[in-house]
Amino acid sequence: MKKESIYGLPLEQLIEWLQDHGQKKSRALKVWDWLYRKRVTNFSEMTDLNPECLELLTDHFILQSLREHTSQESVDGTIKFLFRLPDDNLIETVLMRHKFGSSVCVTTQVGCNIGCSFCASGLLTKHRDLSGSEIVEQIMKVQEYMDNARQGEKVSHVVVMGIGEPFDNYINVMDALRIIIDHKGLAIPGRGITISTSGLADKIYEFADSDLKVNLAISLHAPNNELREQIMKINRVYPLEKIIQAVEYYLAKTKRRITLEYILLKDLNDQREHALQLVSLIKNIQQLINVNLIPYNPVDEHPQYQRSDHETMLAFYDVLKKHGINCSIRLEHGRDIEAACGQLRSKQVKANQG
Numbered sequence: 001m002k003k004e005s006i007y008g009l010p011l012e013q014l015i016e017w018l019q020d021h022g023q024k025k026s027r028a029l030k031v032w033d034w035l036y037r038k039r040v041t042n043f044s045e046m047t048d049l050n051p052e053c054l055e056l057l058t059d060h061f062i063l064q065s066l067r068e069h070t071s072q073e074s075v076d077g078t079i080k081f082l083f084r085l086p087d088d089n090l091i092e093t094v095l096m097r098h099k100f101g102s103s104v105c106v107t108t109q110v111g112c113n114i115g116c117s118f119c120a121s122g123l124l125t126k127h128r129d130l131s132g133s134e135i136v137e138q139i140m141k142v143q144e145y146m147d148n149a150r151q152g153e154k155v156s157h158v159v160v161m162g163i164g165e166p167f168d169n170y171i172n173v174m175d176a177l178r179i180i181i182d183h184k185g186l187a188i189p190g191r192g193i194t195i196s197t198s199g200l201a202d203k204i205y206e207f208a209d210s211d212l213k214v215n216l217a218i219s220l221h222a223p224n225n226e227l228r229e230q231i232m233k234i235n236r237v238y239p240l241e242k243i244i245q246a247v248e249y250y251l252a253k254t255k256r257r258i259t260l261e262y263i264l265l266k267d268l269n270d271q272r273e274h275a276l277q278l279v280s281l282i283k284n285i286q287q288l289i290n291v292n293l294i295p296y297n298p299v300d301e302h303p304q305y306q307r308s309d310h311e312t313m314l315a316f317y318d319v320l321k322k323h324g325i326n327c328s329i330r331l332e333h334g335r336d337i338e339a340a341c342g343q344l345r346s347k348q349v350k351a352n353q354g
């Protein structure tokens, strides 16, 4: 029998499973306490469980399916972990230290099929979706690293911005987020979680209708369809007008703000005319929009794209600000290790293939 990872079970499902196997509901609460509060790495450490319950769990579940393959630490405290999955696939998870807390960037798929032309993750097509437990476990592994360091550090924020398109693995990502948020478990508040999509409009509607109160970010990266199609082929399926309609629906339904991500690519989408086009694209909804300008992390395989220079970024920022748009330039983390998300994995996979 193939054992499942216990981190894939929301509390209600664990309660139901244990009850089906003749165990009391209170035992599920104890198990969760051991998993997410005391954070044991072996079932045998759950010392106050009765032997029958312990045997059941050991027979049916595993605790850890991810193995650390390598990690790299940056001078600014950012750490990139490369984890090996049971089927030997490699995924990347990043810990970033901010003034406001410690944030983990999680991966949702092995590779990505959206194939944006500037991205390292899109270089390796999707091999498979991650399960909910594999997403939760990435946070558990980073938390384990912190626990071992004994500095009292706790994961306080999660960004779903690693390898993969989260809305192309919608159900597993939503299941994982429910487990991560549950106040009896990791208890990371929804307002500290951000999920980023390349703009799968159908799923933006579904997400707006869901009960999950987590922040949404959309990778816009261009202010007109011609340019967006050139850098993100997904724009042929979901052009800007479809995305903006979905964003309007989301804003009306949830009353929460949305972040639009915009990578500044030298001489391509970083000119004053582009900033002005962006202003007019979002003028009806700008009160509820944050624009996050992202300095491009050069990718060896995409030499056609370069980072905009600092003055150009500031000029773009100024145009948005002058038009009353809430805007920021993303701070970079771990530039001295492997730049953009997906690059470490992509290099490792190629090295292994070569």
Ligand code: SAH
Pocket: 118, 119, 120, 160, 161, 162, 163, 164, 165, 166, 196, 197, 198, 199, 218, 219, 261, 263, 294, 295, 296, 297, 298, 299, 340, 341
């Ligand atoms: N697939 C989702 C989430 C993962 S990518 C999405 O596309 O939104 C997370 C963010 O990193 C996206 O905004 C993406 O466009 C950006 N990104 C990808 N490659 C990058 C690079 N080389 N430099 C800077 N940002 C990059």
Ligand code: SF4
Pocket: 112, 113, 114, 115, 116, 119, 120, 121, 122, 162, 163, 164, 165, 198, 219
């Ligand atoms: Fe996939 Fe996001 Fe990279 Fe596009 S930017 S290829 S959607 S991971």
